[in-house]
Amino acid sequence: MTEGPAILFDGMQAARRSVRASLLPGALGIRDEDGCELAQWPLVGLRIIDRAAGSIRLAPSAGDARLDVSDPLLAAALGDAVAAMPQGHGRWWFRAAGLAATVLAGFWFAGPLLADALARVVPASVAAKLGDAAVAELVGEDKFCTGVAGQAAIDRLAVTLAAAASVPTPRVQVIDSKVINAFAAPGGQVILTRGVIAAVEGPEGLAGVMAHEFGHVHEDHGIRGVARAAGLHLLAMAATGNSKLGSAGAGVLSIANTRAFERAADAEAVRILGNAGFGTGGLRDFLAGVDKLTGARGFLNTHPESSERVKAIPLRPGTKPVMPEADWKALRQMC
Numbered sequence: 001m002t003e004g005p006a007i008l009f010d011g012m013q014a015a016r017r018s019v020r021a022s023l024l025p026g027a028l029g030i031r032d033e034d035g036c037e038l039a040q041w042p043l044v045g046l047r048i049i050d051r052a053a054g055s056i057r058l059a060p061s062a063g064d065a066r067l068d069v070s071d072p073l074l075a076a077a078l079g080d081a082v083a084a085m086p087q088g089h090g091r092w093w094f095r096a097a098g099l100a101a102t103v104l105a106g107f108w109f110a111g112p113l114l115a116d117a118l119a120r121v122v123p124a125s126v127a128a129k130l131g132d133a134a135v136a137e138l139v140g141e142d143k144f145c146t147g148v149a150g151q152a153a154i155d156r157l158a159v160t161l162a163a164a165a166s167v168p169t170p171r172v173q174v175i176d177s178k179v180i181n182a183f184a185a186p187g188g189q190v191i192l193t194r195g196v197i198a199a200v201e202g203p204e205g206l207a208g209v210m211a212h213e214f215g216h217v218h219e220d221h222g223i224r225g226v227a228r229a230a231g232l233h234l235l236a237m238a239a240t241g242n243s244k245l246g247s248a249g250a251g252v253l254s255i256a257n258t259r260a261f262e263r264a265a266d267a268e269a270v271r272i273l274g275n276a277g278f279g280t281g282g283l284r285d286f287l288a289g290v291d292k293l294t295g296a297r298g299f300l301n302t303h304p305e306s307s308e309r310v311k312a313i314p315l316r317p318g319t320k321p322v323m324p325e326a327d328w329k330a331l332r333q334m335c
């Protein structure tokens with residue numbers, strides 16, 4: 001196998017990327033510097049954009065991506081291999097097959113069971129870094145709310161709920177956004193919005209939302225979601241201890257909450273609230289009302305089918321108040 005350094009222009013971002021290119025049987029393989037496969041471009045349909053002494057610029061059959069190879073041996077081998085392939089518009093089916101193969105090679109989806117097995121071998125340090133990246137993505141331009149008394153109230157509730165959930169106490173932060181959302185990131189940190197605190201009817205509703213998120217934490221849904229989306233790339237990160245995300249992080253928010261994960265987190269929430277002595281009515285009321293609330297789009301994106309979920313949550317009264325009135329007041333004013 002001929003292999004060497006190359007520069008990839010992916011056609012979507014302006015950035016150039018140092019990669020490793022190799023001539024495989026029937027294809028040009030492109031890996032990132034950590035050895036994760038980025039793409040395989042079939043030699044059939046591969047276009048030579050430019051060829052000079054010791055270097056070559058190649059493009060796949062479709063799209064704007066380009067690969068510059070300046071390693072003389074590899075450039076010569078690739079140039080000869082591409083030139084030996086059938087070319088021309090009459091070979092459109094070769095091009096179509098090549099495009100399909102490129103798409104398949106570029107996206108590898110792990111089956112859920114394999115992905116869950118994968119998630120179990122991911123070191124906590126890698127999960128935590130993935131979580132940081134996901135949180136940065138979710139927070140975006142928003143600011144964290146810094147009210148000291150409000151944060152202290154949240155921290156106390158987090159300690160109570162974590163003990164009830166049998167998980168290490170997650171770090172819970174509030175962002176100053178009117179969008180109604182809550183999110184449990186890989187590695188166990190939880191993000192709430194000002195919007196979700198405003199949308200719940202009282203402390204019991206907030207405890208319900210947090211218990212649901214702690215349910216995600218208990219079930220490791222964050223990292224399992226990433227494993228389902230990023231598959232082998234995640235395994236490579238785990239194996240090397242490297243947490244450079246590439247595009248894996250971008251998928252965390254969109255895929256983390258599958259239907260099955262939501263049902264499991266709701267069931268966990270019922271268990272956690274029960275262990276803590278808190279009622280389930282607040283969570284039910286929140287879910288029942290969330291469809292009607294303006295600004296709920298964020299929550300509905302990541303938490304679908306709220307009306308169906310309400311039916312699955314038994315109504316149980318609490319045996320004690322979730323927090324003193326002063327804590328709740330401080331919490332509502334922490335942004």
Ligand SMILES: [Zn+2]
Pocket residue numbers: 212213216257261262265302303
């Ligand atoms: Zn959820």
